[in-house]
Amino acid sequence: MKGLLTELDNLGCEYIENYSMKRFTSLRVGGEADLLVSPQNYTGFLRILNILSSLDLRWVVLGGGSNTIVADSGLRGVVIVTKKLRNIEIMKDGIVLAESGAVLGTILKNTIDAGLTGFEFAAGIPGTVGGGIFMNAGANGGEIKDVVERVWIWLDGKEEVLSRDEIQFEYRKSNLPKGSVVTKAMFKLRSGNRKESKRSVRDYMDKRSETQPIKMSNTGSIFKNPPEIPAGKLLDELGFKGVGIGGARFSEIHANFIVNSGHAYTSDILKLIEIAKEQAFLRRGVKLETEVRIIRIIGEELN
Numbered sequence: 048m049k050g051l052l053t054e055l056d057n058l059g060c061e062y063i064e065n066y067s068m069k070r071f072t073s074l075r076v077g078g079e080a081d082l083l084v085s086p087q088n089y090t091g092f093l094r095i096l097n098i099l100s101s102l103d104l105r106w107v108v109l110g111g112g113s114n115t116i117v118a119d120s121g122l123r124g125v126v127i128v129t130k131k132l133r134n135i136e137i138m139k140d141g142i143v144l145a146e147s148g149a150v151l152g153t154i155l156k157n158t159i160d161a162g163l164t165g166f167e168f169a170a171g172i173p174g175t176v177g178g179g180i181f182m183n184a185g186a187n188g189g190e191i192k193d194v195v196e197r198v199w200i201w202l203d204g205k206e207e208v209l210s211r212d213e214i215q216f217e218y219r220k221s222n223l224p225k226g227s228v229v230t231k232a233m234f235k236l237r238s239g240n241r242k243e244s245k246r247s248v249r250d251y252m253d254k255r256s257e258t259q260p261i262k263m264s265n266t267g268s269i270f271k272n273p274p275e276i277p278a279g280k281l282l283d284e285l286g287f288k289g290v291g292i293g294g295a296r297f298s299e300i301h302a303n304f305i306v307n308s309g310h311a312y313t314s315d316i317l318k319l320i321e322i323a324k325e326q327a328f329l330r331r332g333v334k335l336e337t338e339v340r341i342i343r344i345i346g347e348e349l350n
């Protein structure tokens with residue numbers, strides 16, 4: 048680790064040791080990561096990935112932390128965060144290039160301002176390009192796969208470009224090659240009407256504030272919707288609204304959201320997830336799969 052810190056100093060890269068992941072994840076839980084590294088720019092990002100892959104250390108890349116829960120015992124290894132890789136370039140013919148840490152909401156705003164349409168689906172999704180592509184984030188009848196054309200990835204020391212078809216997106220899932228890191232992406236949007244786009248965004252946001260616990264720390268949907276029934280409806284029917292352990296509980300507003308009342312631990316959330324899975328299967332024969340990514344050990348993420 049010491050050698051790495053020297054390399055990071057030489058690169059002028061910001062890092063924080065023993066960083067509380069509570070400060071980073073949107074559900075505000077999780078222990079300390081040994082090291083949180085925040086590359087300053089694209090070239091620095093690639094350099095750091097190359098350096099880390101040559102060392103015997105575990106590492107993971109995170110975007111906004113809005114779909115991630117970290118163990119209370121923290122993470123042994125390095126968390127690379129892309130928050131400074133935010134460049135968004137709007138080019139001719141509706142082409143948009145965005146770095147992995149660009150925030151989906153900013154792309155939405157900038158593209159509407161530029162008279163483009165197609166990104167409205169992302170209204171209210173608080174993630175980044177990297178996390179959005181990894182998860183194939185979607186809402187309001189659209190998904191990132193509908194607008195992405197190409198994705199640049201870093202894999203084993205090399206940069207490659209993949210077309211949308213090569214990624215074979217599925218519901219809340221990409222099939223990026225294992226170990227790849229999204230570095231930037233190209234989107235293709237259409238000419239639109241600013242007023243109409245803004246109206247759609249307003250409607251989507253109004254709907255969210257009526258149906259989701261937007262005032263409390265949460266991590267979006269906990270479970271993917273199984274084919275049989277929306278997860279929220281199922282959990283509501285099973286009586287999960289308001290059911291809690293410690294400082295965490297299933298929201299009274301939307302049963303597929305777990306909220307943190309301020310003093311939750313990851314262990315509380317994981318227990319709630321297990322109980323919900325068990326009850327859904329025992330009482331309704333439905334297998335719930337988590338949408339949220341759970342990191343206990345870097346490199347062995349679960350969902």
Ligand SMILES: Cc1cc2nc3c(=O)[nH]c(=O)nc-3n(C[C@H](O)[C@H](O)[C@H](O)COP(=O)(O)OP(=O)(O)OC[C@H]3O[C@@H](n4cnc5c(N)ncnc54)[C@H](O)[C@@H]3O)c2cc1C
Binds near residue numbers: 114
């Ligand atoms: C209030 C709220 C509402 C939400 N609503 C929605 C919704 O409507 N629809 C929806 O789909 N999701 C929703 N989410 C979940 C979340 O915002 C999305 O999944 C989002 O795409 C996650 O992006 P992120 O950058 O925060 O990812 P993170 O949580 O940082 O990471 C998620 C996963 O992506 C991987 N990852 C991140 N960056 C990269 C990269 N550069 N290269 C490779 N892998 C990477 C991480 O390792 C991790 O496994 C919501 C969350 C919240 C808190």
